[in-house]
Amino acid sequence: MKNPLDSLWGTVISGVVLTAILYYVVRTFLN
Amino acid sequence: MDFVPAVARWVHFMAGIMWIGLLYYFNFVQVAALKAAAADGTAAGITKHVAPRALYYFRWAAVVTWLAGAALLGSQFVPAFTLSKGMAGIGIGAWLGTIMLFNVWGLIWPNQKKILGLKPATDEEKNKARRVAFLASRTNVMLSIPMLFFMAGGWSHRALFGI
Numbered sequence: 178m179k180n181p182l183d184s185l186w187g188t189v190i191s192g193v194v195l196t197a198i199l200y201y202v203v204r205t206f207l208n
Numbered sequence: 209m210d211f212v213p214a215v216a217r218w219v220h221f222m223a224g225i226m227w228i229g230l231l232y233y234f235n236f237v238q239v240a241a242l243k244a245a246a247a248d249g250t251a252a253g254i255t256k257h258v259a260p261r262a263l264y265y266f267r268w269a270a271v272v273t274w275l276a277g278a279a280l281l282g283s284q285f286v287p288a289f290t291l292s293k294g295m296a297g298i299g300i301g302a303w304l305g306t307i308m309l310f311n312v313w314g315l316i317w318p319n320q321k322k323i324l325g326l327k328p329a330t331d332e333e334k335n336k337a338r339r340v341a342f343l344a345s346r347t348n349v350m351l352s353i354p355m356l357f358f359m360a361g362g363w364s365h366r367a368l369f370g371i
Contacts, residue, residue: 182346185236192353199300199354204369207296 213280220276227269228352230262235349255324263320270312277305301358308348315344
């Protein structure tokens with residue numbers, strides 16, 4: 178599998194996905 | 209001492225803009241520019257004159273950003289980093305910023321020194337250093353996205369966090 182960080186779009190999409198995951202964690206478990 | 213948070217926030221923003229601005233410059237501009245410049249033999253202009261200066265401001269802006277952020281948190285420093293109730297959002301932002309600072313000083317800068325010839329390295333070591341520095345830099349771009357979401361989580365985010 179290609180590393181998503183090798184492309185700029187892959188990096189940005191990974192960042193947005195990570196944002197959504199962390200937001201869910203904060204909202205559900207830590208807020 | 210009421211002026212400390214205001215000055216800390218001001219410095220945190222200025223240094224943060226310089227840090228993340230240069231991070232985006234490296235990733236969105238310089239990587240592609242170096243590839244094109246290497247093809248027509250003009251890469252030295254970037255590696256000799258631009259990259260060392262950009263890296264200098266990049267790595268020290270990272271330190272100033274973190275220190276000003278810590279000053280801004282003040283007595284909320286420990287509650288933020290332990291993700292205490294009501295502090296989890298800014299705490300996640302602070303942790304992401306801290307990981308990014310370690311990436312700058314622990315991975316990007318030591319490997320860039322080899323790439324730019326500031327530290328002796330064989331061609332094989334330089335190639336490895338290029339890959340490590342590249343991935344650490346791209347990791348920081350990825351981390352900057354949630355970092356800015358949580359750092360900038362002010363009143364505009366109240367609906368998202370159910371406040």
